[in-house]
Amino acid sequence: MEKRRKVIIDCDPGIDDSLALLLALKSEELEVVGITIVCGNVPIKEGGENALKTLEILKALHIPVYLGEEKPLKRQLVTAQDTHGEDGLGECYFEKIEGAEVKEGAVDFIIDTLRKEKVSIIALGPLTNIAKAIEKNKKVFENLEEFVSMGGAFRIHGNCSPVAEFNYWVDPHGADYVFQNLGHKIHMIPLDVTRKIVLTPNILEGIRRLNNPIGEYIVKITKFYVDFHWKQEGIIGCVINDPLAVAYFIDKSLCTGFSSYVEVVKEGVAVGQTIVDKEDFWRKSHNSLVLNEVNSKEFMYRFLETVFKENHETLRKLKEVI
Ligand code: BDR
Ligand code: CA
Numbered sequence: 001m002e003k004r005r006k007v008i009i010d011c012d013p014g015i016d017d018s019l020a021l022l023l024a025l026k027s028e029e030l031e032v033v034g035i036t037i038v039c040g041n042v043p044i045k046e047g048g049e050n051a052l053k054t055l056e057i058l059k060a061l062h063i064p065v066y067l068g069e070e071k072p073l074k075r076q077l078v079t080a081q082d083t084h085g086e087d088g089l090g091e092c093y094f095e096k097i098e099g100a101e102v103k104e105g106a107v108d109f110i111i112d113t114l115r116k117e118k119v120s121i122i123a124l125g126p127l128t129n130i131a132k133a134i135e136k137n138k139k140v141f142e143n144l145e146e147f148v149s150m151g152g153a154f155r156i157h158g159n160c161s162p163v164a165e166f167n168y169w170v171d172p173h174g175a176d177y178v179f180q181n182l183g184h185k186i187h188m189i190p191l192d193v194t195r196k197i198v199l200t201p202n203i204l205e206g207i208r209r210l211n212n213p214i215g216e217y218i219v220k221i222t223k224f225y226v227d228f229h230w231k232q233e234g235i236i237g238c239v240i241n242d243p244l245a246v247a248y249f250i251d252k253s254l255c256t257g258f259s260s261y262v263e264v265v266k267e268g269v270a271v272g273q274t275i276v277d278k279e280d281f282w283r284k285s286h287n288s289l290v291l292n293e294v295n296s297k298e299f300m301y302r303f304l305e306t307v308f309k310e311n312h313e314t315l316r317k318l319k320e321v322i
Contacts, residue, residue, distance in 0.1 A: 004031040005120060005145070007249070008110060010068070011242070012040030012125030013050035015084050015225045020124055020242035021054045022214060025063070026306050029250045033113060035065045036106035040125035040170055041080045042088035044070055047125075048102035050088050057217055061100045068106030068129035072171030080166055083228050090224035107132045114140035122249050123149040124242040126167050131174035134181050144184055150245040151175065152190040152262070152274035154292050160272060165191050168264050169272025176264035179287050186288045188262065189248060190274065193255055193294040194241035201226075201237055203300065206318035210311050218307075247299050248291065254299055257291035297322070 007030050011017040024030055035055075037047040044067045051065045071077045085091035103109075110133040113119050121144065123130055134141060151167035152175075158164040168175040179186060199222060207215045225238040233239075248255050261284040265273040276290055300322055308315050 002029070004029060006031050006033050006117065007120045007122055008034050008036060008113060010036045010038055010106075010110075010121055010123045010125060010129050011051070012038050012042065012047050013054065014041035014047070014088055014125070014242070015090055015221050016240045016242040017041065017124050018050060018054045018089060018221060019218065019240050020246045021051065022058065022307050023243045023303055024122070024246045025055070025058050025060050026309065027246070027250055032063055033119060034109055035063060036068050036110060036129055037065065037102070038068045038106070038125045038129045039070050039072070039077050040167065041084045043077070043079065044068060046088045049096060052097040052100050052102065053089065053094050056097050056100070057214060061097070064109070065102045066106035066109045067102050067104055069132055072126060072128050073131060073173040073177070075171065075173070078170060083225070085224045090221040092220050107136060111137045111140050114143045118143050118145045120144065120146040120148070120249065122245055123147070124245060126171040126174060127151070127178040128171045128174040131177040134178065138181065138183070141183055144182075146187065146249065147182060147184055148187040148189060148245050148249045149178075150189045150194065150242050152188050152264070154190050154192045154274065154276050154290055156190070156192045156195060158272070159191060163270050164272030165274070168274060172264050172266045172272045176266055179262055179264060182287070185259070185286065186262070187248070188274070188288050188290050189245045189255070190290065190292070191241070192292045194244050195239055196294050196296040197240050197244050197299055198235065198237045199240055200322075203318075203322050204237070206321060210308055210314050210318070212308060212311055214307060243303055244294065244299060247302055251302070254295055254302070255291035256293045257289055259286045260288055260290050261286050262288040262290065
C-alpha cells in the first residue's frame with residue numbers, strides 16, 4: 001500500500017464533523033496527525049469534548065486534539081446549536097470522556113507540524129485557526145501539501161442567508177484572508193456538492209441493522225439533525241457536508257470542478273458569500289479549485305465501506321438498497 005498521507009483535521013464538531021472524523025480515522029490512506037478545534041457549530045470547549053467522544057468510539061484517543069480560536073477574527077461568534085443541538089452532537093449528552101484531555105494551542109500545533117514535515121489540512125469549520133496560523137507564520141505553509149475546505153456556495157442558495165454558507169459566514173474575514181494568503185489553491189467543497197450527500201432514512205435504517213457500535217452512534221447523533229432538516233429545509237434525512245471533504249481528499253475522482261479566483265464578501269447584506277469569478281472577468285490569479293459536481297452514490301458506498309469495513313455481509317445487502 002502507498003504511504004499514508006499525513007493530515008491535520010481542523011473542525012468544529014458538530015454532527016457532520018464527527019462523521020467526517022470517523023471516516024478519516026477509518027481510512028487506511030490517511031494518517032491523522034492531529035485534530036484542531038475552531039469555534040463554529042459550538043464553542044471550542046464543546047467542540048474539543050465532541051472530538052474526544054468521537055475518538056473514544058474508535059479507541060483512537062492517542063490522536064492529539066488542540067483547542068484553537070474562540071472567536072472569529074472580527075465578528076461575534078454565532079454558533080449552529082439550532083442545527084447540531086446544544087451539545088453539538090444532537091443533544092445526546094454523552095458522558096464526558098474521563099482520562100483524556102484536550103491541549104491548548106491549535107494555531108501553534110499547525111505551524112509546528114508544517115515546520116517539521118509535509119502535511120495536508122482538511123478544514124471542516126470556519127477558517128479562523130488557519131487564518132491565524134498564516135498570519136503568524138506564512139513561510140511554513142510552503143510545506144502544506146494540499147488544502148481542502150468545506151465551505152461556500154457557488155450556484156446554490158446558502159444555509160445562513162440567501163447567499164452564504166455557514167463556515168464562511170461565521171468568519172468571513174478569516175475565510176477571505178485564507179483565500180487571499182494561503183499561497184496554494186484551495187479545494188473548495190461548497191454546498192453545491194454537499195447538498196447532494198444525504199443520509200436518507202433508508203440508509204440510516206440499514207446502518208442501524210448493522211448492529212455495530214459506530215452505527216448506533218451515527219443513528220443517535222443524526223436524529224436531531226434529521227428533525228432539523230425536515231423543519232428547516234423540507235428534506236427527509238440529513239445533509240452530511242463534512243465527510244465529503246475527507247472522501248474527496250482521498251479520492252479526487254468523486255468530485256469535479258474548475259479552477260477560479262474566489263473571494264469572500266466580508267460586510268453587508270451578502271456577508272459570507274463566495275464570489276466565484278468562473279468567467280475570469282477580473283483576470284486575477286486563480287486561488288481555488290471549486291468542486292461543483294459529485295458522484296454522490298459512489299461517495300455513499302465509500303463512506304459505508306470505510307466506516308463499516310468489518311461488516312462485509314450486511315454491508316453488501318445495504319449497498320443494494322441505497
Ligand atoms: C457546514 O456548517 C456546519 O454546520 C457543518 O458542520 C458544515 O461544516 C455546512 O454549511
Ligand atoms: Ca463543520
